[in-house]
Amino acid sequence: MKIKFNTKGKTRSKALWLLTGVALFLFGCVYIDSVSITQLQENGTEAAKAKAGTVATFSMKGHIDCKEDHGDVQFVVSFLAPKSWNVRQNANVTYTTTLHTNADEELKMSVVPESVLPKNAGGRTWAEALMQDYGVGPNVLSDMEWVTFMTDEKWSIFNGDKPIYTIFIRTNVGEQNLKAYLGFFVNHTDDGISSGTDHKKVKFSDTPFEVFGGKGLLVDYSSEHFNKVQPLAALQDDYVTFSFNAGVFENDLSAESEIYFEGTAYDESGAVISTVNEKTAKTLLKRESQYNQLYSLTMWPAGFFNVSDGKTIKKIEYIFSNANRSITITRSDDDLAIDEIPIVGEKVPFTFEMVCD
Amino acid sequence: MKLSPIIVTLLLSVMMSFSACDVFTNSEFSEYGESIKDLAGSWQLSTVSRNGVDISRTMDFSKFKLNLNPDGSYTIENYLPFAVKQDGQWRVDDPQYPFNLILQENNAQSDVTIGLKYPIVAGKRIISITLSPGCYSNTYVYVFERIEKN
Numbered sequence: 070m071k072i073k074f075n076t077k078g079k080t081r082s083k084a085l086w087l088l089t090g091v092a093l094f095l096f097g098c099v100y101i102d103s104v105s106i107t108q109l110q111e112n113g114t115e116a117a118k119a120k121a122g123t124v125a126t127f128s129m130k131g132h133i134d135c136k137e138d139h140g141d142v143q144f145v146v147s148f149l150a151p152k153s154w155n156v157r158q159n160a161n162v163t164y165t166t167t168l169h170t171n172a173d174e175e176l177k178m179s180v181v182p183e184s185v186l187p188k189n190a191g192g193r194t195w196a197e198a199l200m201q202d203y204g205v206g207p208n209v210l211s212d213m214e215w216v217t218f219m220t221d222e223k224w225s226i227f228n229g230d231k232p233i234y235t236i237f238i239r240t241n242v243g244e245q246n247l248k249a250y251l252g253f254f255v256n257h258t259d260d261g262i263s264s265g266t267d268h269k270k271v272k273f274s275d276t277p278f279e280v281f282g283g284k285g286l287l288v289d290y291s292s293e294h295f296n297k298v299q300p301l302a303a304l305q306d307d308y309v310t311f312s313f314n315a316g317v318f319e320n321d322l323s324a325e326s327e328i329y330f331e332g333t334a335y336d337e338s339g340a341v342i343s344t345v346n347e348k349t350a351k352t353l354l355k356r357e358s359q360y361n362q363l364y365s366l367t368m369w370p371a372g373f374f375n376v377s378d379g380k381t382i383k384k385i386e387y388i389f390s391n392a393n394r395s396i397t398i399t400r401s402d403d404d405l406a407i408d409e410i411p412i413v414g415e416k417v418p419f420t421f422e423m424v425c426d
Numbered sequence: 427m428k429l430s431p432i433i434v435t436l437l438l439s440v441m442m443s444f445s446a447c448d449v450f451t452n453s454e455f456s457e458y459g460e461s462i463k464d465l466a467g468s469w470q471l472s473t474v475s476r477n478g479v480d481i482s483r484t485m486d487f488s489k490f491k492l493n494l495n496p497d498g499s500y501t502i503e504n505y506l507p508f509a510v511k512q513d514g515q516w517r518v519d520d521p522q523y524p525f526n527l528i529l530q531e532n533n534a535q536s537d538v539t540i541g542l543k544y545p546i547v548a549g550k551r552i553i554s555i556t557l558s559p560g561c562y563s564n565t566y567v568y569v570f571e572r573i574e575k576n
Binding site: 303 | 476506507561563566
């Protein structure tokens with residue numbers, strides 16, 4: 070009887086430890102408390118924008134409420150930004166933490182090489198896993214990337230520790246005028262994008278961040294438009310997809326059975342290279358999926374506009390129309406739908422600038 | 427000096443084991459040489475991905491053909507963005523383990539070297555090439571299938 074009792078006791082004790090372990094694992098650990106994307110402007114005010122070509126500082130504050138011990142762990146931060154910023158090359162990432170004897174000292178974080186995979190993401194890289202799990206957040210254009218950094222130093226952190234951290238991401242915002250929501254993700258190397266959410270958090274900026282005073286027309290990653298172009302950085306020997314987003318605002322063109330692309334290509338001097346406005350299979354948009362109302366045309370621009378050797382397309386002006394051209398959707402229609410700018414006189418086409426920065 | 431039978435036996439067995447290894451190495455491994463990969467043939471562009479996304483169905487890529495002729499010349503039909511524009515001469519860096527396809531346009535001074543993968547997919551050899559013919563930030567993977575002769 071005594072032996073039986075002990076065995077039961079052991080089993081019970083094991084179960085208790087197991088439950089405690091599970092509970093400890095479930096109680097964790099990493100939190101984002103606030104994100105700041107505002108920059109000091111020339112007039113002394115703070116705003117979520119920066120002049121093209123300058124370095125902006127983005128910061129994130131959070132805390133860790135540790136219910137388990139971790140030794141030799143590195144804290145991880147990932148940043149979602151437009152590809153044109155080239156964050157991997159340009160960003161300088163530092164952090165402060167109350168785990169350190171000098172809580173004000175900024176310590177270094179470095180880019181995680183692609184070969185260093187997160188522990189629990191099923192063989193995916195940090196960038197692949199984050200893009201699959203969170204995409205580009207509230208943005209609507211996909212030319213963005215997640216870049217991941219980890220602390221150079223390894224930390225030991227114990228059950229009951231409640232350190233506070235601040236992360237600073239200083240990076241050049243590039244030359245392209247744009248508007249985009251920025252994304253922030255925190256995790257640590259012991260977790261490595263596991264399926265739970267206790268050890269990882271993601272937050273997107275509440276407002277879009279804007280780059281002004283740079284090159285080209287404003288590329289708006291942050292809100293839906295009638296038009297969409299992929300990839301945003303493209304030259305005439307790329308494959309470029311022009312899309313008409315029929316479901317985003319009320320319009321007459323979406324009811325048409327056939328929707329066409331019309332475009333004019335210009336060279337560096339502003340001279341017309343050619344105009345393609347035929348209504349054939351060459352210009353017919355295809356509906357991408359039955360689940361959305363995106364009609365697209367993918368083209369090789371140099372071939373599509375029959376560009377001769379020595380000529381280079383600098384920009385493409387384009388509109389979407391029905392077969393007899395009685396209905397068109399242009400930039401003027403987009404401005405009316407989004408900014409309620411009335412259409413006066415002739416409609417203005419959409420413009421795509423062929424740049425590679 | 428008198429050798430004990432045990433030492434003699436040990437020495438003999440060591441010598442035999444060395445010679446046994448030698449014979450095994452020479453006779454067995456020489457028969458398993460890597461076969462020469464023959465890339466010659468007419469190759470049709472079957473799938474294209476742009477920055478990791480398959481765009482094969484968005485336009486007709488299948489008319490683009492790369493003819494790698496057995497005499498070392500190549501021709502391109504229905505040109506699409508590629509590493510070279512003109513016809514010319516082709517070779518691979520290593521016929522047994524081809525990692526690179528080297529193309530030299532007619533009258534060109536230099537070669538263009540393209541990284542190459544040459545796996546068997548669904549029982550067929552394919553050529554997979556990664557290239558950036560437009561903006562450097564855009565990466566395309568072209569997969570070619572061999573056009574079988576009737």
